[in-house]
Amino acid sequence: MSVLTENKKQVSTMGESPVPDTKKSIVYDTKDLNLWYGEDQALKNINLSIYENEVTAIIGPSGCGKSTYIKTLNRMVEMIPVVRISGEILYRGKNILDKNFKVEDLRTKVGMVFQKPNPFPKSIFENVAYGPKIHGIRDKKILNEIVEKSLRGAAIWDEVKDRLNENAYGLSGGQQQRLCIARALAIEPDVILMDEPTSALDPISTLKVEELVQELKKDFSIIIVTHNMQQAARISDKTAFFLSGEVVEFADTNKIFSNPSDKRTEDYITGRFG
Numbered sequence: 057m058s059v060l061t062e063n064k065k066q067v068s069t070m071g072e073s074p075v076p077d078t079k080k081s082i083v084y085d086t087k088d089l090n091l092w093y094g095e096d097q098a099l100k101n102i103n104l105s106i107y108e109n110e111v112t113a114i115i116g117p118s119g120c121g122k123s124t125y126i127k128t129l130n131r132m133v134e135m136i137p138v139v140r141i142s143g144e145i146l147y148r149g150k151n152i153l154d155k156n157f158k159v160e161d162l163r164t165k166v167g168m169v170f171q172k173p174n175p176f177p178k179s180i181f182e183n184v185a186y187g188p189k190i191h192g193i194r195d196k197k198i199l200n201e202i203v204e205k206s207l208r209g210a211a212i213w214d215e216v217k218d219r220l221n222e223n224a225y226g227l228s229g230g231q232q233q234r235l236c237i238a239r240a241l242a243i244e245p246d247v248i249l250m251d252e253p254t255s256a257l258d259p260i261s262t263l264k265v266e267e268l269v270q271e272l273k274k275d276f277s278i279i280i281v282t283h284n285m286q287q288a289a290r291i292s293d294k295t296a297f298f299l300s301g302e303v304v305e306f307a308d309t310n311k312i313f314s315n316p317s318d319k320r321t322e323d324y325i326t327g328r329f330g
């Protein structure tokens with residue numbers, strides 16, 4: 057059966073279209089994932105493959121489960137007592153939901169950037185050096201190198217190189233967000249999860265972060281939750297449209313925005329609801 061035929065079959069039977077991409081490695085493979093907060097089901101039978109060195113955008117109306125899904129990839133929702141999960145999330149082939157999987161292993165591989173910049177009340181330098189220090193790096197010269205490389209990677213080095221010892225709270229919101237991206241880069245992650253990283257930023261800072269995401273995908277795999285459809289269309293390779301806890305459609309971003317398979321996707325991207 058050709059890839060195309062296989063794809064069509066899945067569209068008709070599951071209402072979604074995972075894109076089998078045999079040339080690229082899969083970083084995260086989500087299989088039949090369900091999640092409940094108490095009695096309320098927030099994720100329903102999610103099947104999604106996230107590919108290496110791509111930007112995958114998660115879009116959908118408020119409350120459809122985007123944040124819950126991205127937090128599940130980092131095992132951040134399990135701290136909530138009422139949460140119950142079934143299914144599998146394979147990260148590089150290992151099921152992170154397995155009780156024997158060590159969550160610390162995930163923390164060194166997966167960086168997270170949140171909606172509001174959340175630097176620590178410490179110096180710019182210490183914000184970036186924090187993760188490497190936790191992972192046992194003490195050598196000042198190595199730490200200096202990591203901090204510079206991460207700040208350069210997050211396109212903020214030139215703005216802060218002369219004030220590394222100043223408190224991070226003195227930076228603008230856009231600078232703080234890029235600092236938080238630098239903090240995520242400092243652990244040399246494999247994946248960066250971003251939960252609406254530009255929603256609190258002005259248009260210029262937003263553009264900077266968007267350009268940065270394009271740069272970073274050369275070295276990392278990025279999953280970004282966004283309410284901004286232009287942003288998803290501009291910066292992502294693949295887009296998953298969530299609705300009421302389900303993946304309605306998952307496909308190349310071009311396809312989602314030019315020729316969606318599902319009427320509900322079309323209605324959402326043309327602003328008819330949400």
Ligand SMILES: Nc1ncnc2c1ncn2[C@@H]1O[C@H](COP(=O)(O)OP(=O)(O)OP(=O)(O)O)[C@@H](O)[C@H]1O
Pocket residue numbers: 093096098116117118119120121122123124125136
């Ligand atoms: N800690 C929680 N306890 C109970 N229910 C929760 C909790 N967090 C989220 N939910 C519920 O799960 C559903 C999905 O929420 P989630 O935050 O994942 O949606 P979202 O798509 O990210 O929304 P938004 O775009 O508004 O951030 C919602 O109905 C929400 O009320």
